[in-house]
Amino acid sequence: MNMDMMKKLSAFAVFAMAIVSPLAGAADWPPPLKEPLYTVVDGVKVDPDTMQGFRTWRQAACDRCHGPEQQGLVGPSLLESLKQLTYEEFAVTVRDGRLQKGMQSFGTSEAVMKNINNLYAYLKGRSDGAIKRAKVQELGSE
Amino acid sequence: MKIKSSSKYLMSAVVAAASGMAMANADVEKNIADSKNWAMQAGDMYNQRYSKLTQINAGNVGKMQVAWTFSTGVLRGHEGSPLVIGDTMYIHSAFPNKVFAVDLNTNKIKWKYEPKQDPAVIPQMCCDTVNRGVAYAEGKVFLQQADSMLVALDAKTGKEVWKTKNGDPKLGAVNTNAPHVFKDKVITGISGGEWGVRGYVAAYDIKTGKQVWKGYSVGPDAEMLIDPAKTTTWMDGKVAPVGPDSSLKTWKGDQWKIGGGTTWGWYSYDKALNAMFYGTGNPSTWNPSQRPGDNKWSMSIWSRDVDTGKVNWVYQMTPFDEWDFDGINEMILADIKVKGKDTKALVHFDRNGFAYTMDRTNGALLVAEKYDPKVNWATHVDMKTGRPQVVAKYSTAQNGPDKNTKGICPAALGSKDQQPASFDPKTGLFYVPTNHVCMDYEPFKVEYTAGQPYVGATLAMFPAPGSHGGMGNYITWDAGNGKIVQSKPEKFSVWSGALNTAGGISCYGTLEGYLKCVDAKDITKELYKFKTPSGIIGNVFTYEFKGKQYIGVYSGIGGWAGIGMAAGLEKDSDGLGAVGGYKELAQYTELGGSLTIFALPGQ
Numbered sequence: 001m002n003m004d005m006m007k008k009l010s011a012f013a014v015f016a017m018a019i020v021s022p023l024a025g026a027a028d029w030p031p032p033l034k035e036p037l038y039t040v041v042d043g044v045k046v047d048p049d050t051m052q053g054f055r056t057w058r059q060a061a062c063d064r065c066h067g068p069e070q071q072g073l074v075g076p077s078l079l080e081s082l083k084q085l086t087y088e089e090f091a092v093t094v095r096d097g098r099l100q101k102g103m104q105s106f107g108t109s110e111a112v113m114k115n116i117n118n119l120y121a122y123l124k125g126r127s128d129g130a131i132k133r134a135k136v137q138e139l140g141s142e
Numbered sequence: 143m144k145i146k147s148s149s150k151y152l153m154s155a156v157v158a159a160a161s162g163m164a165m166a167n168a169d170v171e172k173n174i175a176d177s178k179n180w181a182m183q184a185g186d187m188y189n190q191r192y193s194k195l196t197q198i199n200a201g202n203v204g205k206m207q208v209a210w211t212f213s214t215g216v217l218r219g220h221e222g223s224p225l226v227i228g229d230t231m232y233i234h235s236a237f238p239n240k241v242f243a244v245d246l247n248t249n250k251i252k253w254k255y256e257p258k259q260d261p262a263v264i265p266q267m268c269c270d271t272v273n274r275g276v277a278y279a280e281g282k283v284f285l286q287q288a289d290s291m292l293v294a295l296d297a298k299t300g301k302e303v304w305k306t307k308n309g310d311p312k313l314g315a316v317n318t319n320a321p322h323v324f325k326d327k328v329i330t331g332i333s334g335g336e337w338g339v340r341g342y343v344a345a346y347d348i349k350t351g352k353q354v355w356k357g358y359s360v361g362p363d364a365e366m367l368i369d370p371a372k373t374t375t376w377m378d379g380k381v382a383p384v385g386p387d388s389s390l391k392t393w394k395g396d397q398w399k400i401g402g403g404t405t406w407g408w409y410s411y412d413k414a415l416n417a418m419f420y421g422t423g424n425p426s427t428w429n430p431s432q433r434p435g436d437n438k439w440s441m442s443i444w445s446r447d448v449d450t451g452k453v454n455w456v457y458q459m460t461p462f463d464e465w466d467f468d469g470i471n472e473m474i475l476a477d478i479k480v481k482g483k484d485t486k487a488l489v490h491f492d493r494n495g496f497a498y499t500m501d502r503t504n505g506a507l508l509v510a511e512k513y514d515p516k517v518n519w520a521t522h523v524d525m526k527t528g529r530p531q532v533v534a535k536y537s538t539a540q541n542g543p544d545k546n547t548k549g550i551c552p553a554a555l556g557s558k559d560q561q562p563a564s565f566d567p568k569t570g571l572f573y574v575p576t577n578h579v580c581m582d583y584e585p586f587k588v589e590y591t592a593g594q595p596y597v598g599a600t601l602a603m604f605p606a607p608g609s610h611g612g613m614g615n616y617i618t619w620d621a622g623n624g625k626i627v628q629s630k631p632e633k634f635s636v637w638s639g640a641l642n643t644a645g646g647i648s649c650y651g652t653l654e655g656y657l658k659c660v661d662a663k664d665i666t667k668e669l670y671k672f673k674t675p676s677g678i679i680g681n682v683f684t685y686e687f688k689g690k691q692y693i694g695v696y697s698g699i700g701g702w703a704g705i706g707m708a709a710g711l712e713k714d715s716d717g718l719g720a721v722g723g724y725k726e727l728a729q730y731t732e733l734g735g736s737l738t739i740f741a742l743p744g745q
Contacts, residue, residue, distance in 0.1 A: 058586055061336070061595035065265070068600055074270070097265065104265035109594045135584075135600075 030091035031117045038125040041139060043132030046125070051138040053122025056115040060106060069134045070126050074102060082120075082127035090123075091116050167325050169280045171413075173227055178686040180226045183275050183320045184562060185641075185683070188475040189410040191564035192642045193684045197691035199645030202742055203659045203670045209692060209741040210249060211675075214240060217733040219679050219700015221560070222275030222320055223639070224737065225283075226685035230297070232283055233737060236700065237264060237271035239287045243300060246687045253300030259289040263311045266337065267318060270700040272679070274320040274408075274560070277328060279348055284321040284328050292321060292330055294351060304351035308332065308344060312593050315339045317406070324411040324418055324448045327354055331405030331420070335468065338400035338426045338596040341440075343409075345451060355451030359403030359422040359439055360389050366439070366453065367446070373453040376507045379526040384456065392436040392461075400590050401433070402426035403440035407470035408562055412486075415503060417445045417454055419473035419488055424466050429585035429598035430539035436461035441469040443490055443498065445505060455505030460494050461529060464538040465519060465583060466554035466599070467494035472562045478570060480508050480622045489621040491563055491574055493556025494530065496523055499621045511624030513617065514557040514576060516606040519550050538583050538599070546584040553581035553603040555702055559637065562681060563619075566642040566662055571627060572619040573648045573665070575636035578606045579613050616640075616650060618665055628665050634727060637701060639681025641693070651678025651695050654730035657738065659693075676734025677727065690741055698735040699727070 039047040046054070057063070065075035072078075085093065094116060097105035106112040112119065125131035173181035177194040184191050198206060214220065214235035224233045230252065233242040238259055243252040264271055267288060277284040282303055283295040290309035293302060308330055309315030314337025321330045327345040335341070341359040346352065357367040363386065370386040393401060403422040410419045422444065425437035441463050445454040460467045474489045480499055488502035495517030499509035510523035519537075520530035534540055538547045555577045563574040581603045588598035605613045614632035619625070638651030642662055647669065649659040655674045661667040680696030 058600065059588055061597040063600060064336075064595065064597065068602060097262075099261040099264060102264045102271075104262070104595075106594070109591050111589060111591070112594075 030088065033087060033117050034121065038121045038130070039139065040125055040130050043130070044136050045139045046122070046131065046136045047139055049118045050121050050125060051136060052115055053118035053120070054136050056112055056119045057122060059111050060109060063134075065102065070123065078123050079127045082123050087120055090120055094119070167279055167323055170278075170323055173278070179228070180223070180683045180685045181278060182225070182322070183222055183277070183681070184408060184410070184472070187324065187411040187413070189408055189472050189562065190474060190476065191562060191640060191681070192566055194644045195684055195686055195691045196643065196645040197686070198643070198647070198684075198693060198742060200647050200661050200669060203645070203647050205742055206659075206670055206672075206693070206740045207743050208672070209739045211739065212244065212737040214242070214698075214735045214737070216240065216698075216735040218698065218735060219270040219272045220696035220698030220735055221272040221318075221679050221681070221701060223681045223683040223696065224694065225276060225278050226687070227278050227297070229687065232276050232278060232297075234273055234275050234285070235735060236273055236698065237267070237288050239273050239285060241276060241283060241285055241295065241300070243283075243297070255285070255295055255300045257285075257287050257291065257293065259287060260311065263289045263316050266311060266314050266316050267333070270702070272318050272701055274318060277321045277323045279323040279328070282348065284323065284348075286317045286319060286321045286330050288316050288318070290315055290317050290332070292328065292346060292351070294328075294348070306346060306351040306353070309334075309339070313337065313339060314593060319406040320408070322409045322411070322418075323348060324409075327448060329409060329418060329448075331407070333404050333406045335402040335404040335423045335426055336428075336595055336597050337593070338402070338590050339404055340399060340401055341404035341422055343405050343420060343446070343451075345448070357446060357451045357453065359405065359442070360393070360398045360401045360425075360437070362390060363387065367451045368453045368456075374455045374505055376457050376505060376528040381455070381504050381506050389438045392438040394434050397433045400426055400596065401437065401440065405470060407560055408472035410473050410475050411448065412475055412502060415445075415454075416448055417502070418448050419443070419445055419475065419502065421469040421471055421473065421490065421492075423468040423470045424463050427588050427596050427598035428466050429543060429588055430462060430464040431543050431585065432587065432598065434462075437463065441467065443469070443473060443488070443500065445502065457500065457505055457507065457528060459492050459496070459498065459530070462539070465494070465550060467492065467556060468554075469493060471556070471558060471560060474563060474565050474572065475502060476565045476567070476621070478622050482622075487621065489565070489572060491558045491572075491619075493552070493559065494519070495552045495557040496520075496530070497619060497621065497624065499624065509621065509624040513574065513619055513626060514552065514578060514606075514615070515626075516551045516578065516580070516609060517557060538585050543585050543587055546582050548582045549580060549607070550583055551580040551606055552577060553579040554583070554601055555579055555603065555635065559702065561637050561679070562639040564640040564642040564648065566648070568644065568646070569618075569662055570620075572621055573640045573642055573650075573662070574617045574619050575638055575640055575650050576615045576617055577613060577635040578609060578615050579603050579635065580606050616660070616665060630660070630665050637679040638695065641682035641684060643684060649682045649693060651680065651682060651697070653677040653679070653699060653727055655697055655699075657682065657695050657740070672738075672740070674738045675736050677731040692739050692741045694737060694739040696737055699731055699733060
């Protein structure tokens with residue numbers, strides 16, 4: 001998705017949040033997943049997109065509720081949740097939140113919305129057990 | 143962010159000062175003077191948490207039994223305590239912030255108030271949906287809701303008298319603090335340091351709810367209500383005027399506009415000085431590299447004139463915070479001997495692990511010493527400059543972003559968090575519930591988006607190494623000399639407010655859920671303990687009704703220390719954050735939300 005589109009969508013989301021699912025009808029959101037979903041070497045070195053997913057995880061402070069290793073805190077374990085949720089369900093949950101349960105909406109966070117596929121790839125890699133710890137580094141950066 | 147013209151403030155402040163001059167809050171003072179009541183959250187305006195009641199005492203507290211219990215119906219962290227005025231107890235809950243008025247004659251609920259609040263504020267409340275209780279004055283009960291609405295209720299009927307919006311929850315400006323009534327004003331603060339909220343305290347007329355003044359923690363002098371020539375601070379070994387732009391000079395660019403310095407602690411008031419005292423929290427973000435400078439006046443102790451909001455003096459404890467040592471903890475006022483000299487003192491146990499004794503009349507720094515020997519991020523506070531001497535190894539700014547700085551003591555929870563200490567005029571000592579926890583801290587670059595988290599560091603916490611293995615201590619502190627007198631180890635952080643009484647006892651709760659009373663003269667002597675339904679993060683209080691003394695406390699685990707409890711944690715893993723050390727709590731307690739009231743049998 002290009003940036004202009006993203007801005008329009010997030011501006012729209014501000015108005016429409018919690019009334020309708022503003023992005024649910026958008027044909028190009030969530031953005032497609034990549035093939036392969038992630039690449040990981042030695043359990044901690046990941047491809048640039050998955051690295052971007054990790055940065056998104058930190059930027060959004062997901063660890064505040066889901067724990068520094070995604071193991072769960074006030075919020076549920078994402079190591080478990082990512083075994084249950086489809087990509088679309090995951091994306092919609094992040095966008096709209098689950099307010100009554102204490103999960104906020106990230107619909108106005110451009111960093112999260114535009115990286116939702118990368119965030120998913122990173123967390124799925126953690127949930128699959130392929131990525132061995134929360135902190136990762138970019139392949140070839142060492 | 144709303145910024146109003148400061149001249150308008152000053153004008154309205156002056157008018158209010160003239161009209162409110164003769165009216166110290168006689169009603170609150172009268173209620174406090176009668177020890178049968180528990181009329182304010184701390185029992186008094188000095189934040190001493192001390193009661194003159196003696197029926198329950200060191201000799202008989204061991205026989206204490208549960209008199210009655212009450213469930214708030216909310217299973218989240220319960221901080222603060224109820225109030226008791228005459229024959230009525232005012233009980234509050236965590237979000238959705240219910241208030242119950244209970245008739246002590248019949249234990250019947252006279253009225254119940256439950257505000258409707260947007261559930262979007264739930265995730266915005268850092269560290270659980272706690273509320274630290276209500277205030278009472280002149281027939282009104284004041285509730286500071288999570289969504290920032292400040293409400294005055296008719297104490298007889300529970301009907302709304304007025305309500306006013308104190309912040310913008312859409313930007314993360316929510317509330318957990320208790321409102322405080324000083325003179326003819328109800329004073330409140332704001333939370334949201336992890337959302338880039340610019341902190342302030344605001345005073346509202348208790349009759350109308352109209353805002354009288356509002357003083358920011360950071361930014362231009364006029365908006366902080368600082369007079370560069372008259373407001374003083376501690377520098378070069380003396381009290382001196384802060385000078386112009388004392389805050390702006392210490393920030394890069396416009397970072398102050400999202401600069402934190404929130405104000406969610408317990409405030410105190412000295413009638414003789416007509417001054418209120420409180421602390422400001424961490425600068426935003428937690429990544430220090432993004433905000434070079436001292437970030438004044440985050441992390442500071444403040445004295446403000448209650449009529450005008452004008453700043454008398456201010457002292458920054460942790461310039462350029464690199465650890466989230468959020469300086470909001472209570473300011474306890476006590477007239478004690480400091481290094482042998484009679485002093486109108488202010489005593490403060492900061493998150494950064496240092497206990498400060500100041501001259502509250504002028505802000506002179508008298509004592510600054512570690513109240514946990516494990517504190518390692520600074521060697522000491524230089525008494526001339528008032529600045530902590532930071533150890534390079536533990537500087538998360540010097541180590542830089544994306545580097546994990548390990549073994550910092552204390553953890554971001556602080557050697558003490560909001561759980562308030564007590565002062566016992568009979569022993570002259572402070573009774574301090576503490577954390578004994580250290581951390582690894584890794585800052586990283588973060589971008590600001592309005593209404594989204596703005597944190598910028600990952601933390602892992604663990605019990606202080608090389609100690610007793612526990613995560614807390616209950617200590618007595620000699621504030622005149624800056625020395626620990628006794629230290630009683632606890633398995634978990636002591637996250638409950640202390641109470642001392644003229645009966646020679648000191649009581650506090652534990653995260654496992656025990657109410658404990660110890661001998662005030664020797665706190666290692668446990669005289670009483672009882673397991674309440676859930677972990678305790680509330681504050682112990684006492685009152686008398688129909689000739690009988692009662693001691694009470696909320697139980698209901700939560701808050702930062704208890705955040706792991708809701709998740710059903712079973713798996714172990716490498717980086718554990720707050721959960722690591724506290725995980726074992728699951729062997730002792732589950733969520734709760736109830737009040738337990740104790741008394742002696744018979745009579």
